[in-house]
Structure formats: C-alpha cells, structure tokens
Amino acid sequence: MTKNLPILIVLLPLIAAQLCLLLSKIHRHVGRWIVITAVSASLVMSVIQLLEVIDKGPVHYYFGNYKAPIGIEFSIDTVNAMILILICILGLLTCLFSNEFNQVSDETIIGGMNTVMCLLITGLLGMTSTGDVFNLYVFLEITSLSAYCLIAMGGNKGVVAAYRYMLVGTIAATLYLLGVAVLYANTGTLNMADMSEILNDGEYDDAMLLAMVLFVASFGIKMALFPFHGWQPAAYTHADTSARPLIAGAMGKIPAYAMFRYLFCVYGTDFKYFDYFLKVLGVLSVCAMLYGSIRAIGQKDMRKLLAYSSVAQIGYISLGFAIGTPVALAGAFLHMFGHAFMKAGLFFCVGAIVYRYGKFSLDDVGRIYKKMPLTCGLLVIAALSMVGIPPAVGFFSKWYLGLAAAKQADWIYLAVLVVSSLLNAVYFFRLIEQFFINEDRNLSQIKERGRIEASAWILIPVVVCFVAILALGLCNVKIVNILLMTLGEVGLC
Amino acid sequence: MLDFLAMNLRPLYAVALALTASALIYILGEHVHRNVREAITFAAAVLMAADVYSMIPSVLAGEEIKLEVFRIVKGISFTFNVDPAGMIFAFVASTLWILTSLYSVGYMRGHDEKNQTGYYAAFAMCLCATMGLCFAANLLTFFIFFEILTVATYPLVVHYRDEKGKKSGHKYLAYTLISGQIFFAAIVIIYVFTGTMDFVPGGFVATDTLPMPWACIVFFMMVGAGIVKAGVMPLHSWLPAAMVAPTPVSALLHAVAVVKAGAFCTLRVVLYVFGPEAAKACHGAEILAWMAVATIIVSSMIAIRKNNLKARLAYSTVGQLSYIVLGICILNPFAATGAMYHIIAHAFLKITLFMCAGAIFVTTHKTDITEMVGIGRRMPLTMTAFTLASVGIAGFPFFAGFVSKANIIMGAVEAGKPIYAATFVVSALLALVYLLPVIFIAFRKDVVNPEFAERGEANWRMLVPLLITAVVSIVLGCAPNLGFHLYDIATMAGNSIFGAFTL
Amino acid sequence: MIGTLLAGKGIFFLTLLLLGIGMAGIIVCENYMKKLICMNIMQVAVIFFFLCLGQKNGGTIPVALDSVINAADYINPLPHGLMLTAIVVSLGTTGVGLALLYRIKDRYGSIEERDIIRRGKDKQ
Structure with missing residues (x-):
C-alpha cells in the first residue's frame, strides 16, 4: 500500500491540475476544490511517507519497475519528506487563501489560476522527490513555467516582471542542462545515486568542477542567491497577490535543496574542489545576507521590502551549506522550513491588508493594527522570528548555524549572522512601527467595508503560519533529530 | 504526583501566570470593561507573588527546585532552577508588580491614558520574562527570556506613540538589540568551548578555557548585554531617553524589571558563568569595576x-545600578551579598521616588524641580515618602540602602580596594546633593506658592503603594531579615559562589 | 594539431559559440521579441551539445535492425530521447514567452524595453 506513495504524492496534484480547468467550466468553484482535495491528500500521504521513512530508512521508488540506473527513480529520505510536507502545507494554505480573491472573475481565470498553482505545487514536489538528474530538469521547468504564469497574472508590471524572469529562468535551466550534459558525457548515467558512485572514483574532477560551476549558477538564479537575485524583487512584488505566499515561501527553497543534493549527496566531501565551493558559497551567502538586508531597509513598498528580505534569508540557508557540518545543514533546513512559514505568513498578512484596503505602501498603513489586530499581531510574531527573537523558529535556526560556524571556527560567519539579524531588526521594527505607532496621513480615508478583519479564508492561513512559527521553534529538537537521520552521514564532520 | 505538580512546577507557574495574563488582556482588549483588564493583572500579580513567596522556605532550607521542561535545542534543556540569587530578584519583581499595578491603575485613570490594553499586556509580558530570567537555570533559557524582555519593553517605551517616544524607542532598541545579539554570539562561543550552559555558583568557565585577549573580549561580549540594560556608562544613554514613557513604566524600567534584569544578567555572567577566578584572570572584572566607579561619580x-x-x-538610577555592578565585580562574598541585597534595597527606594514623581505629575502636572516650590504643603505624605526614600538612597543607617552599601564597602575593604569603598562614600554625599534640594524646595516655608496652598494628595491608588514601599524600605533597613529572610538568602547566594574561593 | 582538435572537438566549439550568441543576445537586445529568439538559440545550442554526445563514427540509428546485432553499432539513443523532452520544454517556454509578449504589447503598446520602462514609470 505505502509502496506507491512517492509517486502518488506528485501524481495527485498533477491529475488535479488537468481536471481543474475542465471542471471549472461546470462550475466556477469545482476546480478549486479538486485542487484543494488533491493537495490535502498529498499532504496526508507525505506525512505517512515521513513516518515510514523515519521508521524504515530511505525509500526508493522505481518507475515501471525498471531498476535504478536505467529507470527513473524517486528517492525519499527524511529531509525531502519534510520538504514535501512543507510544500503541501504552503500549497494548501495558498489555495485556501486565494479562495477569497478573484471572486468575481470568470471561470477561465479562476480555473486557470488554480491549475497553474497546482502545477507549481506538482513541480516543486517533483523536484524534491526525484532521484534522476534529467527528471529534475523537467520538474524545474514545470515549476518555472507555472511561476511565470502566476507572476504574469499580477497586472501590467507583473507581465513584464514575468517576462524578465522567464528569460533569466531559462538561462538557469539551460545552464543546468549543460551541467547535466557534462556529467552525463563523463559518467553515462542520469541517476543521482549511480552518478555519485561513479564520480567518487575521483577521475572526473575537472568535469565535475565545470558542472558544479554551472549548477551553482543555475540554482543560484533559481533560488535568487546573491548576485543572481536580480529577477526576484520585481517578480515577488508584482506576482498575483493570492499566489505570492507560495511563490515567496516555497519556490526559492527547492532549488536550494537541489543544490544541496548535488553538492553533498552526488558530489560529496571527496570532491577535490569541495572546500573551494563551500568557500564560494560562503562568500555569496555573506554578501546576500548583508546586501539583501541593506536594500530592504530602503524600501517603502511592503512587498519589495519582504522580497529583499528573502534575498537575505536565502543567504542564511546557503550559509548553512557553506559551513557544511551536519549541524549547520540541519540549521539551514530548519531555517528553510521556518523561513517558508515566516515569509508566507508575512505575505498572507500583506495580502489580508491589500484585500481590505488595497494598500501596498508602508506609508499608507499607519496604525492599521486598530483595524486588523489579529493580522497585525501575527505579523509581529513573524517579523520577530525573522529578527531571531526567541522562542520563534528564526532564533533556533540561527542558533544551529551560529553553533556550527563557531565549531568550525568560522568567526566571520558568526559575526555576519549577528550583523544581519540586526539589519533585519532595522527594517522589521520599521514595519512594526508603521503598523502600530505612526499616524497615517490617509487613515481617515480607509473605509471599513463590512467586517474590519479579513475573512476566515484569509485568517486561517495567517493563524496556521503563526502556530507553525512557534511550534517549529519549540519542537526544533525533534525536527533537527529527524533531519540529522539523513544529514548525519553527509557533509563535513 | 500531586506533590510534584504543586511543588516542582512552581517556577513554571510564575512564568505561565504572567504569560496567560498578558495574552488574556491582549485578546480581550477593548471588548471588556477596563475593570476586567485590571482585575486580570491583579489576580496574576497576587497569585504570582504567593507562588514566589511559597518557594522561599525551600530556598532557605537549601532544597533544590529544579524543573527540566523540555529540550529547547539539541543538547540543552529549557530548565528552571530556583536558587537564592534568582529568588531575590523574583521576590522584588513579584512584590513590586502588585504595587505597580495598583499605582498604574491610579496613574492611567488619573491621567486618562490611551492604549491601556497594550500597556497592561506588555507590562504582564515584561513580568513573565523577568520571572523566566530569575529562574532560568542555563544561559540559553536565560537568553530567551532576556530577549523577550527586550521586545516586551519596547511598546512601553513608545507608549505615547509620538515623535519623541519613537526616538527613544529607536534608541532603546538600538542599544538592547545590538548588545543582545552580541550576547548571543558570546553564548555560542562559550557553548562551543565549554560544552555546557548550566549556571554554576562560582562559574563553569575555567581560567584557561579561552586564550587571554579573547577571554576578556568574550567576557565583555557577554556582560555587555547586562551593562547596557543596567545603564553602565558609556552605554547608558537609552535610559534617560526612555523617560518619555508614563511614570509607572519608568518605575518598572528603573526599579522592577529592566535595569535590574541588566544587573542580574551581569551577576549571572560574572559569578555564575565565568566565576570569580576566570573573571579575575581575564581582567574583565577589574575593567568593569572601574567602569562602574566612573559611572557612579559621573x-x-x-x-x-x-x-x-x-x-x-534616571541618572540616579544609572549610578545606583553601578553599585550593584561594582559590588559584583569586587569578587568578594560580602560585596556579592551586598550587591544582591542592593537589588532589593534600590528597588524599593527608587520605586518610591518614581511613584512620588508620578503622583506629583498627575496631581499638579509639574515635571521640573524648580516649579515644585512649596509642594510639600499640598502633598505632605507624598513628599515625606520622597524624603525617606532620598535619605535611603544616600545610604543612611536604618534604611535598606545602608545594609547593602555597608556590605559592599566591607567587601571592598576586605578585598583591599579602598578606592572602591571611597567611591561609595563620595557617591552617598553626591546623592544627598542632588536629592536634598528637591526636598528643601518642596518644604520651603518662606515662599507660599498659591497653587500648593491647599492640601490635595494624589488619589489613594497612587498614594498607598508609594507609602507601602517607603515603609518597607525602612523596615528592611532596620531588620533586614524580617519576614522573608531576604538577607539570609543574599548571604546564602554569596557563600554558594565564594565557598570554594575563600576557604 | 589544430586540424585534429577541430575534427574531434570542433563541434563543441560551435555549440559553445551558439550558446554565447544566445546569451549575449538576451542581455544586449532591447527588443523583447529578439530576446525571445536569442533564448531559443541558446536552448538549441544545448540540444546540439547533447546530441553530439550521442554520436559515434559508424553507428546507425537506434532502431533494432535484424542486420545489426551488436549494441556498439548503434548510436546512443538516450540523448535523443532526452532532447526530445528538452525540445518540448523549450516549445512550452517559447509559448509562454509569446503569450507574455502578446500581453506586453497589449498593455504597453510596444515591446521595446525602453518604451516599457518609460511607460512603467508613467503609470506610477
């Protein structure tokens, strides 16, 4: 029964995506509920999958029963099982959240939007579970294409942002394909595990170097790692409001995971230039953490502020990779989960404000807490977590990263962690100040339309993110232990 | 089992009570009558004080109340431990919360303040963090509550939501967050080098754990967070700026929670993390002591x-807090006892002074001393309390301030540091110089200010707390051990730290 | 020397050149349609590169023939299969790109980068 779980998790949303547009023709909302059902089912199955993986170790699923080097393989370990759950939760929340938007549009737009969103979820799930390098490319493109569509749905500027992202994203995909070609030319296999065994012989160091450079550039673009982040702020800013939490919360993380897979699982510490790549990654992450935070300080648009903060936060994740010990990797993944909920939660809050008042600019939301106390309260928790105030999850991921950095005597990383969280504090407290303290020049014009708080469909995701931030923080030991089941064997020791 | 629930969970109850109160107040908010909000605060305050008092006998008997709640990060637990030093701070905070709450009600109503929901919620949150600080058994637990306290105080500082409040808010955050993050980095370093986080009386950092210049740097990285909150110069400037907040907040900041948390943090770091030997070996304690001396005078x-x-x-607070820091840094059992007792003494004295200032402000809307000519005629009880507290601050015998100061001076002499002892004497004189003029102006007979001709005290909700604190400060001065055996507890703490050191 | 290098690896240089042209075009061109065309050129370069990997001298197409029994006599079919997928993906990307271009032209009245930036500022 549980044998087919890995494929079902990906397959269900894929089928739902196909059905969604069709069924939307029958009634506007049928398609949406198909998607929500499918993603919930995937969520349940991912949880079952995780329990099984914890119990019995990594699971391998071979398509059509063709064994590993020949057939395509899905391999699930504890790390990507957790990421699957993360994607499903975020996808589900975003679907619920988008319920409230586009109420008046016709069925093609509603159906199409949900189809694309479901495809995005499918692509992310596929990228996470696959154990085949070319299969990864296909899922990467599914993700990218659906993301282009979702970003393009955000109005005039969204279209241009999507077009630019498409050009850059295609360069990334092409570079990735080139990297795959280099590796395939040398090893003659496309299976990650198989490739890892062949590469470990140490004969192909130069080809591996070339491929890795391509991979870092390609995944760097996709995860918006400094200096490849150019597309990201515009894309996050102008994406469709209802889809933005998923795009900002999950889309940047999966390429980061893919990079981890290549660097640590396929190449491994035996790779001749391994330390060199860690150094490069470290420099890039340090730059990202500082640059993203500094740029975020200057922003007036809430969406842009959060987008630049994402540039910085992705730096935390890659910093964990750059330190490279199991604890650092666990910290990086904990931050990946935490940040997904924090950033999605913040964008849910921004979405709620936009839904009620149509304001994006920080100057226009002074003392909005009086109108939306719950939303603003949760926004504060997410913001504090970003700064790294305990007991929110942001503190604990920083703790593991800092601990690992200190153990490796990488004092610069520790210093940058401190500086970066202080820079985070600067703009997040500015955000809080706007929401709670500053008198707004337009406040009297903000008319209440019906209830003051946003509706339940919007508040459910907000509350779930809030609970997740605290729960992840307080249960971090469990999560780290689960992560270390897999991570304990990779990385420096 | 029942016994366990009732006895061992007590530190957790204290934290949970304040947390629940804070959440309840924020959620109920404007939906309920203000009486309900205030009733919640009171109920929580009284229960918390009862909870804390009930632990005093166990502490005196030397029993250990240790509670490992859960694993907070890999390898470290979220642990509470009730020890004498924490007990003293917890006693002060929980007792004064009741009185400040009563006073707050009077002040906030008398002054028609806005945003009272946020005020009471943040206040309760501060107390929750303070209780956590007192009972935290390891550095990480301590740091968690330390940061919560930092954040929870911020809404209180910017209470008036105006430009001035915002500016002081920025200043406050800049000082405390930067020092807090550096504290974090130092905790990480300490953990990497020692592999433990648990507070041990006498410290767990060995003299050779860190190479020399680094030991001193890490010492100051850690203690920095404490001395920023305690307002040791040159890191004090947020404290006078935070004076824009309402007076009960100032009272809380200065007497009950925040600056005391800073002093307590210094105590924990110097005596429970580094310990006398390591603190001495890295010269950190000596440098810090001189900083404290400079602060006291300046x-x-x-x-x-x-x-x-x-x-x-506010500047008086800056100086008084440095007494505690200096007392800690003398690294002597007497001085440490005195420092801990000064936490209590200064709390009661300074809160009396602030409550008086607030009472004057609410009744007469006067903030400047020159405007208070003859105010003793109008508010004799308030000004009597003010006089008593001023004399106490200067360290006259039969006041709480004398007990602590005498101990610290004894410690300084025993440790062979007469300059430190002299500092205290000079500072006592200076305290008289800046506090007595207020009293002289208030009780001037020759000029009759028509504004103050008639008698009119502040309302009882403000008057009662300040009289109680004034009386308590005398009682604690005459009989330091009365009732709660606070002096014994302070001595126990001092002995537990230096037991191995002096023998 | 150069002769053998070109005979053996020359095709790689050509694909690399194509890739370079494509990427440079994406960066340099101001017209969005030209950018899209360059993007296609870049994708084709990688497809060529992959196909080159599958080639061998004297191999025949990978369709089972009765006359050719030895596996070594066939060329490697896998790169072709992969590139079939890659072509479909690039077709999809081009389709999305064209749809976006259509929208841009619709909303901004131009597909020149300069005009779009100007109009974007006007709208603010």
Whole structure:
C-alpha cells in the first residue's frame, strides 16, 4: 500500500491540475476544490511517507519497475519528506487563501489560476522527490513555467516582471542542462545515486568542477542567491497577490535543496574542489545576507521590502551549506522550513491588508493594527522570528548555524549572522512601527467595508503560519533529530 | 504526583501566570470593561507573588527546585532552577508588580491614558520574562527570556506613540538589540568551548578555557548585554531617553524589571558563568569595576544638573545600578551579598521616588524641580515618602540602602580596594546633593506658592503603594531579615559562589 | 594539431559559440521579441551539445535492425530521447514567452524595453 506513495504524492496534484480547468467550466468553484482535495491528500500521504521513512530508512521508488540506473527513480529520505510536507502545507494554505480573491472573475481565470498553482505545487514536489538528474530538469521547468504564469497574472508590471524572469529562468535551466550534459558525457548515467558512485572514483574532477560551476549558477538564479537575485524583487512584488505566499515561501527553497543534493549527496566531501565551493558559497551567502538586508531597509513598498528580505534569508540557508557540518545543514533546513512559514505568513498578512484596503505602501498603513489586530499581531510574531527573537523558529535556526560556524571556527560567519539579524531588526521594527505607532496621513480615508478583519479564508492561513512559527521553534529538537537521520552521514564532520 | 505538580512546577507557574495574563488582556482588549483588564493583572500579580513567596522556605532550607521542561535545542534543556540569587530578584519583581499595578491603575485613570490594553499586556509580558530570567537555570533559557524582555519593553517605551517616544524607542532598541545579539554570539562561543550552559555558583568557565585577549573580549561580549540594560556608562544613554514613557513604566524600567534584569544578567555572567577566578584572570572584572566607579561619580554629577525630576532620578538610577555592578565585580562574598541585597534595597527606594514623581505629575502636572516650590504643603505624605526614600538612597543607617552599601564597602575593604569603598562614600554625599534640594524646595516655608496652598494628595491608588514601599524600605533597613529572610538568602547566594574561593 | 582538435572537438566549439550568441543576445537586445529568439538559440545550442554526445563514427540509428546485432553499432539513443523532452520544454517556454509578449504589447503598446520602462514609470 505505502509502496506507491512517492509517486502518488506528485501524481495527485498533477491529475488535479488537468481536471481543474475542465471542471471549472461546470462550475466556477469545482476546480478549486479538486485542487484543494488533491493537495490535502498529498499532504496526508507525505506525512505517512515521513513516518515510514523515519521508521524504515530511505525509500526508493522505481518507475515501471525498471531498476535504478536505467529507470527513473524517486528517492525519499527524511529531509525531502519534510520538504514535501512543507510544500503541501504552503500549497494548501495558498489555495485556501486565494479562495477569497478573484471572486468575481470568470471561470477561465479562476480555473486557470488554480491549475497553474497546482502545477507549481506538482513541480516543486517533483523536484524534491526525484532521484534522476534529467527528471529534475523537467520538474524545474514545470515549476518555472507555472511561476511565470502566476507572476504574469499580477497586472501590467507583473507581465513584464514575468517576462524578465522567464528569460533569466531559462538561462538557469539551460545552464543546468549543460551541467547535466557534462556529467552525463563523463559518467553515462542520469541517476543521482549511480552518478555519485561513479564520480567518487575521483577521475572526473575537472568535469565535475565545470558542472558544479554551472549548477551553482543555475540554482543560484533559481533560488535568487546573491548576485543572481536580480529577477526576484520585481517578480515577488508584482506576482498575483493570492499566489505570492507560495511563490515567496516555497519556490526559492527547492532549488536550494537541489543544490544541496548535488553538492553533498552526488558530489560529496571527496570532491577535490569541495572546500573551494563551500568557500564560494560562503562568500555569496555573506554578501546576500548583508546586501539583501541593506536594500530592504530602503524600501517603502511592503512587498519589495519582504522580497529583499528573502534575498537575505536565502543567504542564511546557503550559509548553512557553506559551513557544511551536519549541524549547520540541519540549521539551514530548519531555517528553510521556518523561513517558508515566516515569509508566507508575512505575505498572507500583506495580502489580508491589500484585500481590505488595497494598500501596498508602508506609508499608507499607519496604525492599521486598530483595524486588523489579529493580522497585525501575527505579523509581529513573524517579523520577530525573522529578527531571531526567541522562542520563534528564526532564533533556533540561527542558533544551529551560529553553533556550527563557531565549531568550525568560522568567526566571520558568526559575526555576519549577528550583523544581519540586526539589519533585519532595522527594517522589521520599521514595519512594526508603521503598523502600530505612526499616524497615517490617509487613515481617515480607509473605509471599513463590512467586517474590519479579513475573512476566515484569509485568517486561517495567517493563524496556521503563526502556530507553525512557534511550534517549529519549540519542537526544533525533534525536527533537527529527524533531519540529522539523513544529514548525519553527509557533509563535513 | 500531586506533590510534584504543586511543588516542582512552581517556577513554571510564575512564568505561565504572567504569560496567560498578558495574552488574556491582549485578546480581550477593548471588548471588556477596563475593570476586567485590571482585575486580570491583579489576580496574576497576587497569585504570582504567593507562588514566589511559597518557594522561599525551600530556598532557605537549601532544597533544590529544579524543573527540566523540555529540550529547547539539541543538547540543552529549557530548565528552571530556583536558587537564592534568582529568588531575590523574583521576590522584588513579584512584590513590586502588585504595587505597580495598583499605582498604574491610579496613574492611567488619573491621567486618562490611551492604549491601556497594550500597556497592561506588555507590562504582564515584561513580568513573565523577568520571572523566566530569575529562574532560568542555563544561559540559553536565560537568553530567551532576556530577549523577550527586550521586545516586551519596547511598546512601553513608545507608549505615547509620538515623535519623541519613537526616538527613544529607536534608541532603546538600538542599544538592547545590538548588545543582545552580541550576547548571543558570546553564548555560542562559550557553548562551543565549554560544552555546557548550566549556571554554576562560582562559574563553569575555567581560567584557561579561552586564550587571554579573547577571554576578556568574550567576557565583555557577554556582560555587555547586562551593562547596557543596567545603564553602565558609556552605554547608558537609552535610559534617560526612555523617560518619555508614563511614570509607572519608568518605575518598572528603573526599579522592577529592566535595569535590574541588566544587573542580574551581569551577576549571572560574572559569578555564575565565568566565576570569580576566570573573571579575575581575564581582567574583565577589574575593567568593569572601574567602569562602574566612573559611572557612579559621573552620573551623580549629571544628576545634580538636571532640572526635570524624572531625569534626575534616571541618572540616579544609572549610578545606583553601578553599585550593584561594582559590588559584583569586587569578587568578594560580602560585596556579592551586598550587591544582591542592593537589588532589593534600590528597588524599593527608587520605586518610591518614581511613584512620588508620578503622583506629583498627575496631581499638579509639574515635571521640573524648580516649579515644585512649596509642594510639600499640598502633598505632605507624598513628599515625606520622597524624603525617606532620598535619605535611603544616600545610604543612611536604618534604611535598606545602608545594609547593602555597608556590605559592599566591607567587601571592598576586605578585598583591599579602598578606592572602591571611597567611591561609595563620595557617591552617598553626591546623592544627598542632588536629592536634598528637591526636598528643601518642596518644604520651603518662606515662599507660599498659591497653587500648593491647599492640601490635595494624589488619589489613594497612587498614594498607598508609594507609602507601602517607603515603609518597607525602612523596615528592611532596620531588620533586614524580617519576614522573608531576604538577607539570609543574599548571604546564602554569596557563600554558594565564594565557598570554594575563600576557604 | 589544430586540424585534429577541430575534427574531434570542433563541434563543441560551435555549440559553445551558439550558446554565447544566445546569451549575449538576451542581455544586449532591447527588443523583447529578439530576446525571445536569442533564448531559443541558446536552448538549441544545448540540444546540439547533447546530441553530439550521442554520436559515434559508424553507428546507425537506434532502431533494432535484424542486420545489426551488436549494441556498439548503434548510436546512443538516450540523448535523443532526452532532447526530445528538452525540445518540448523549450516549445512550452517559447509559448509562454509569446503569450507574455502578446500581453506586453497589449498593455504597453510596444515591446521595446525602453518604451516599457518609460511607460512603467508613467503609470506610477
């Protein structure tokens, strides 16, 4: 029964995506509920999958029963099982959240939007579970294409942002394909595990170097790692409001995971230039953490502020990779989960404000807490977590990263962690100040339309993110232990 | 089992009570009558005080109340441990919360303040964090509550939501967050080098754990967070700026929670993390002691020149807090006992002074000392309390301030540091210089200010707390051990730290 | 020397050149349609590169023939299969790109980068 779980998790949303547009023709909302059902089912199955993986170790699923080097393989370990759950939760929340938007549009737009969103979820799930390098490319493109569509749905500027992202994203995909070609030319296999065994012989160091450079550039673009982040702020800013939490919360993380897979699982510490790549990654992450935070300080648009903060936060994740010990990797993944909920939660809050008042600019939301106390309260928790105030999850991921950095005597990383969280504090407290303290020049014009708080469909995701931030923080030991089941064997020791 | 629930979970109850109160107040908010909000605060305060008092006998008997709640990060637990030093701070905070709550009600109503929901919620949150600080058994637990306290105080500082409040808010955050993050980095370093986080009386950092210049740097990285909150110069400037907040907040900041948390943090770091030997070996304690000496003198000088009563008191706080820091840094059982007792003494004395300032402000809307000519005629009880507290601050015998100061001076002499002892004497004189003029102006007979001709005290909700604190400060001065055996507890703490050191 | 290098690896240089042209075009061109065309050129370069990997001298197409039994006599079919997928993906990307271009032209009245930036500022 549980044998087919890995494929079902990906397959269900894929089928739902196909059905969604069709069924939307029958009634506007049928398609949406198909998607929500499918993603919930995937969520349940991912949880079952995780329990099984914890119990019995990594699971391998071979398509059509063709064994590993020949057939395509899905391999699930504890790390990507957790990421699957993360994607499903975020996808589900975003679907619920988008319920409230586009109420008046016709069925093609509603159906199409949900189809694309479901495809995005499918692509992310596929990228996470696959154990085949070319299969990864296909899922990467599914993700990218659906993301282009979702970003393009955000109005005039969204279209241009999507077009630019498409050009850059295609360069990334092409570079990735080139990297795959280099590796395939040398090893003659496309299976990650198989490739890892062949590469470990140490004969192909130069080809591996070339491929890795391509991979870092390609995944760097996709995860918006400094200096490849150019597309990201515009894309996050102008994406469709209802889809933005998923795009900002999950889309940047999966390429980061893919990079981890290549660097640590396929190449491994035996790779001749391994330390060199860690150094490069470290420099890039340090730059990202500082640059993203500094740029975020200057922003007036809430969406842009959060987008630049994402540039910085992705730096935390890659910093964990750059330190490279199991604890650092666990910290990086904990931050990946935490940040997904924090950033999605913040964008849910921004979405709620936009839904009620149509304001994006920080100057226009002074003392909005009086109108939306719950939303603003949760926004504060997410913001504090970003700064790294305990007991929110942001503190604990920083703790593991800092601990690992200190153990490796990488004092610069520790210093940058401190500086970066202080820079985070600067703009997040500015955000809080706007929401709670500053008198707004337009406040009297903000008319209440019906209830003051946003509706339940919007508040459910907000509350779930809030609970997740605290729960992840307080249960971090469990999560780290689960992560270390897999991570304990990779990385420096 | 029942016994366990009732006895061992007590530290957790204290934290949970304040947390629940805070959440309840925020959620109920404007939906309920203000009486309900205040009732919640009171109920929580009284229960918390009862909870804390019930632990005193166990502490005196030397029993250990240790509670491992859960694993907070890999390898470290979220642990509470009730020890004498924490007990003293917890006693002060929980007792004064009741009185400040009563006073707050009077002040906030008398002054028609806005945003009272946020105020009471943040206040309760501060107390929750303070209780956590007191009972935290390891550095990480301590740091968690330390940061919560930092954040929870912020809404109180910017209470008026105006430009001035915002500016002081920025200043406050800049000082505390930066020092907090550096504290974090230092905790990480300490953990990597020692592999433990648990507070041990006498410290767990060995003299050779870190190479020399680094030991001192890490010492200051850690202690920095404490001395920023305690307002040791040159890191004090947020404290007078935070004076824009309502007076009960100033009272809380200065007497109950925040600056005391800073002093307590210094205590924990110097005596429970580094310990006397390591602190001495890395010269950190000595440098810190000299910083404290400078602060004591300079802040008193500044206080003399301040015309605003609250500002004068604020600089007085800066100086008084450095007594505690100096007492800690002398690294002597007497001085440590005195420092801990000064946490209690200064709390009761300074809160009396601030409550008086607030009572004057609410009744007469006067903030400057020069405007208070003859105010003793109008508010004799308030000004009597003010006089008593001023004399106590200067360290006259039969006041709580004397007990602590005498101990610290004894410690300084025993440790062979007469300059430190002299500092205290000079500072006592300076304290008289900046506080007595207020009293003389208030009780001037020759000029009759028509505004103050008739008697009119502040309302009882403000008057009662300040009289109680004034009386308590005398009682604690005459009989330091009365009732709660606070002096014994302070001595126990001192002995537990230096037991191995002096013998 | 150069002769053998070109005979053996020359095709790689050509694909690399194509890739370079494509990427440079994406960066340099101001017209969005030209950018899209360059993007296609870049994708084709990688497809060529992959196909080159599958080639061998004297191999025949990978369709089972009765006359050719030895596996070594066939060329490697896998790169072709992969590139079939890659072509479909690039077709999809081009389709999305064209749809976006259509929208841009619709909303901004131009597909020149300069005009779009100007109009974007006007709208603010």
